[in-house]
Amino acid sequence: MASATQPSTTAPAGGNTEKWSPRLWGALFVLCGALFLDGLDVSMVGVALPSIQADLGLSTSALQWVVSGYVLGYGGLLLLGGRTADLLGRRKIFLIAIGVFAVASLVGGLVDDGTLLIVTRFIKGVSAAFTAPAGLSIITTTFPEGPTRNKALSIYTVFGASGFSSGLIFGGLMTEIGWRWTFLLPVPIAIAVLIAGIKLVPQDRAVTRGKYDLAGAATLTGAMLLLVFGVVEAPHAGWLSLRTLGTLVLIVALLFAFVAIEKRSPHPLVRLGIFKNRAIVRANIAAMTVVGSYVGFQFVTTLYMQQTLQWSPMIMALALLPGGLIVAFGGPQTGKLVDRFGAAKITLLGLAAFVPGYLLFLRIDLDPLYVAVVLPTMVLIGIGFGLAFPALNIEATNGVADHEQGLASGLVQTSFQVGGAIVLAVVTAVLTSGFAAGADPIAAYHPAIGVVAIVATIGLAIIAAGLLFRGRRARPVEEPVDDRLPELENV
Numbered sequence: 001m002a003s004a005t006q007p008s009t010t011a012p013a014g015g016n017t018e019k020w021s022p023r024l025w026g027a028l029f030v031l032c033g034a035l036f037l038d039g040l041d042v043s044m045v046g047v048a049l050p051s052i053q054a055d056l057g058l059s060t061s062a063l064q065w066v067v068s069g070y071v072l073g074y075g076g077l078l079l080l081g082g083r084t085a086d087l088l089g090r091r092k093i094f095l096i097a098i099g100v101f102a103v104a105s106l107v108g109g110l111v112d113d114g115t116l117l118i119v120t121r122f123i124k125g126v127s128a129a130f131t132a133p134a135g136l137s138i139i140t141t142t143f144p145e146g147p148t149r150n151k152a153l154s155i156y157t158v159f160g161a162s163g164f165s166s167g168l169i170f171g172g173l174m175t176e177i178g179w180r181w182t183f184l185l186p187v188p189i190a191i192a193v194l195i196a197g198i199k200l201v202p203q204d205r206a207v208t209r210g211k212y213d214l215a216g217a218a219t220l221t222g223a224m225l226l227l228v229f230g231v232v233e234a235p236h237a238g239w240l241s242l243r244t245l246g247t248l249v250l251i252v253a254l255l256f257a258f259v260a261i262e263k264r265s266p267h268p269l270v271r272l273g274i275f276k277n278r279a280i281v282r283a284n285i286a287a288m289t290v291v292g293s294y295v296g297f298q299f300v301t302t303l304y305m306q307q308t309l310q311w312s313p314m315i316m317a318l319a320l321l322p323g324g325l326i327v328a329f330g331g332p333q334t335g336k337l338v339d340r341f342g343a344a345k346i347t348l349l350g351l352a353a354f355v356p357g358y359l360l361f362l363r364i365d366l367d368p369l370y371v372a373v374v375l376p377t378m379v380l381i382g383i384g385f386g387l388a389f390p391a392l393n394i395e396a397t398n399g400v401a402d403h404e405q406g407l408a409s410g411l412v413q414t415s416f417q418v419g420g421a422i423v424l425a426v427v428t429a430v431l432t433s434g435f436a437a438g439a440d441p442i443a444a445y446h447p448a449i450g451v452v453a454i455v456a457t458i459g460l461a462i463i464a465a466g467l468l469f470r471g472r473r474a475r476p477v478e479e480p481v482d483d484r485l486p487e488l489e490n491v
Contacts, residue, residue, distance in 0.1 A: 026200040027142070028152060031135040032159035033193040034098060037186055038128055039163030040170065041105070042070075043324075044182040045121075046298050047171030047313050050306040051179040056114040060303075060435065061236050064428045067299065068232040068421055069118040073125025074132075075417030076225035080217050082133030082410025083269050086403065090134045091204045095197050097130035102190035109183035120183075129413075136393070136409035138201070141402045147339050150394055154335030157390040158328055165324020172317030216261045216269035223254035224414070228421040235429030270407060274400070279344065280408065282466045283395040286347055287412050288419025289459025290354070290388050294381070295420035296427035296452045297358060300445055303431070304364065308441050319374055326382030327389075334390040343395035344467055350388025351460040357381045358453035362446055423455050 020028075045052075045066065053063045085093040101124055108120035139156055143149040174181035230247035237243045262268040275281055305316040337346050357380030363373045396412035397405060427448045434444020 023200065023202075024142070026196070027202065028139065028155065030193060030197045030200050031094075031139055032156050033189075033196065034094070034131050034135050035156060035160040036163035036166075037101070037189050037193060038132070039160040040167040040189070041124070041163075041186050043164045043167030044171035044174060044185065045070075046302055047168060047317055048175045048179040048182045049299075049302050051175050051313065052117070055179065056112075056117065058114050060432055061428060062114060064232065064299070064424060065118045066121055067295070067424060068228070069121035070125040070128075071295075071417050071421040071424070072225065072228045072232070073122040074128050075125075075228050075414055075421055077126055077129035077221060078133060078414040078417065079224070079270060079407070079410045080221050081130035082137065082407050082413075083213075083217070084130065085134035085137060086405075086407065089204050090138050091197075091201050093130050094134040094138065094201065095194060097127040097134065098190055098194045098197065100127040101131065102187050102194065105183055105186045105190060109180045109187075125417075132413045133410040136397070136413070137405040138204075140397045140400075140405045140409065145398060147335070150335035150338050153393050154332050154338075154390050157334070157393060158332055161324060161327030161385065161389070165321060165328055168317040168320050168324060172312070172314035175313035213261070213265050213267055213269040216258055216265055219254045219258040219261060220269060223251050223258060224418070226251050226254070228418060231422045231425040233425075235425060235432060239429075270411075271404065274404065274407065274411070277399060278466065279398070280396055280400075280411070282344075282462055283347070283392050284412055284415040286351065286388070286459045286463050287392050287396065287415035288422070289455050289462070290351070290385070290392065290419070291416040292419030292423030293354060293358065293452045293456040293459070294385065296423040296455070297361070297381070297449070299424055299427060300431065300448045300452070301361075304441075304445050308366070308445075309368075319370065320378060322375060323378035323382035323385070326379060327386040330383070330386045334387055335394075337387070338391055338394055343391040343398070344463060344470070346391040347388050347395065348460070348463045348467060350384045350386070350391065351456060351463060353380045353384035353387070354456040355453060355460055357384060358449060358456055361449050362453075364445060364449075365442055366440075423452070427451055 049063055049066060052058065052066060053060075058066075081093070081097075104120050104123040104127060108117060108124070111117050111120065136156070139152050140149060143152040170185060171182055174185055226247055230244060230251065233247075234241075234244045259272065262270055262272055301320070302316070305311045305319065306313065311319070334346065357377045360373065360380070361377045368374060393412060396415075397408045400408040430448045430451055431444050434447065435441065
């Protein structure tokens with residue numbers, strides 16, 4: 001193994017023929033625990049949104065900032081987090097970020113002001129921006145590419161799904177007691193992950209030599225922060241307002257400056273050549289659609305079930321649970337499917353399940369039949385997420401050198417979060433305009449779910465086009481088959 005994360009004798013060397021040592025399993029579970037914590041936190045806060053809104057007196061547009069504040073810190077700083085892990089050491093960055101997450105969770109559970117709550121969510125997003133690429137790159141450099149890494153990544157993503165499904169239940173229970181407990185519950189879990197990480201995650205050193213690309217980091221991070229902020233604020237300020245258009249111009253200027261800096265820098269933050277890998281580019285675009293559509297769907301569903309249908313947080317959590325259980329129990333098999341069929345085909349199957357799932361939810365009304373409407377949607381979404389999420393993580397990090405795994409991990413995590421921010425902003429704008437019209441609330445929910453379905457369809461089309469192009473490109477190099485060969489061999 002080329003990485004300094006662990007001596008090469010510890011990691012599995014080939015396929016699945018070698019057993020993983022207890023310490024290697026322990027390190028994997030620590031990294032999985034961090035992703036579990038992330039999923040737990042996101043789903044618990046999602047369940048608690050209506051209670052937070054009622055207690056702190058937030059508008060619908062302000063409420064989205066409880067979600068978007070987290071996404072702003074996460075999506076805006078992920079590439080910087082991945083590069084920092086490569087430069088300063090992945091273990092160090094991982095442990096520091098987990099500690100910050102625990103402190104921010106504690107403070108978030110104690111504040112009484114909506115603005116301060118959003119600030120704590122932003123800080124938690126920043127900490128996740130360093131934890132996620134560090135943890136994922138530790139896995140991808142510790143487990144060699146192929147069946148072994150696919151198995152590890154499948155386990156890793158299943159923990160995230162298990163955290164999300166557990167968060168639905170715990171979120172319902174905690175919200176019944178008080179929404180603040182949805183912020184306080186992650187604190188002891190984060191502390192446990194931190195202590196276990198200190199003992200089990202092996203010492204490492206920086207895997208990339210060179211100076212920090214401060215100019216590149218400043219321009220790219222600024223562009224990402226402005227992108228997330230601008231998209232989230234556009235529905236409130238107006239999509240064609242001077243502020244929104246000015247923000248767009250500034251984003252474009254920063255991105256042009258970033259590209260110019262990276263071309264000249266001897267130690268670039270992002271090696272632009274990585275984008276020549278079309279599979280990685282497609283995986284990142286698809287990642288934006290997968291998480292973007294789901295985050296938008298969850299936001300709509302939470303408001304629909306708790307505010308319109310008047311379901312309790314616990315009833316809503318149980319209604320959504322089947323999807324999380326499908327991911328938790330079916331996700332471990334995704335690695336085997338990827339080994340057999342390839343990551344792109346499994347991603348295609350996942351997105352093909354998302355689209356009809358969202359379209360089925362268009363049948364909602366003021367008295368929905370759970371078995372006929374909600375349950376089929378959650379089953380299809382569970383299948384889609386269980387297939388697409390692990391496969392995208394595999395596709396986006398395959399074929400990347402060890403010293404750039406932090407970069408590749410940061411890219412795909414950035415795509416996940418930026419996709420979530422953009423789609424959530426559009427969905428919120430549709431909901432807000434629908435509610436402002438004063439019509440039946442279902443009239444606002446339907447177009448919002450339509451946006452979600454369209455986004456998932458775009459992802460499906462991108463992956464399908466990539467597979468089609470790959471198939472056509474492969475045909476000319478195939479040698480013609482001589483039907484006589486079997487007969488000659490039998491002579």
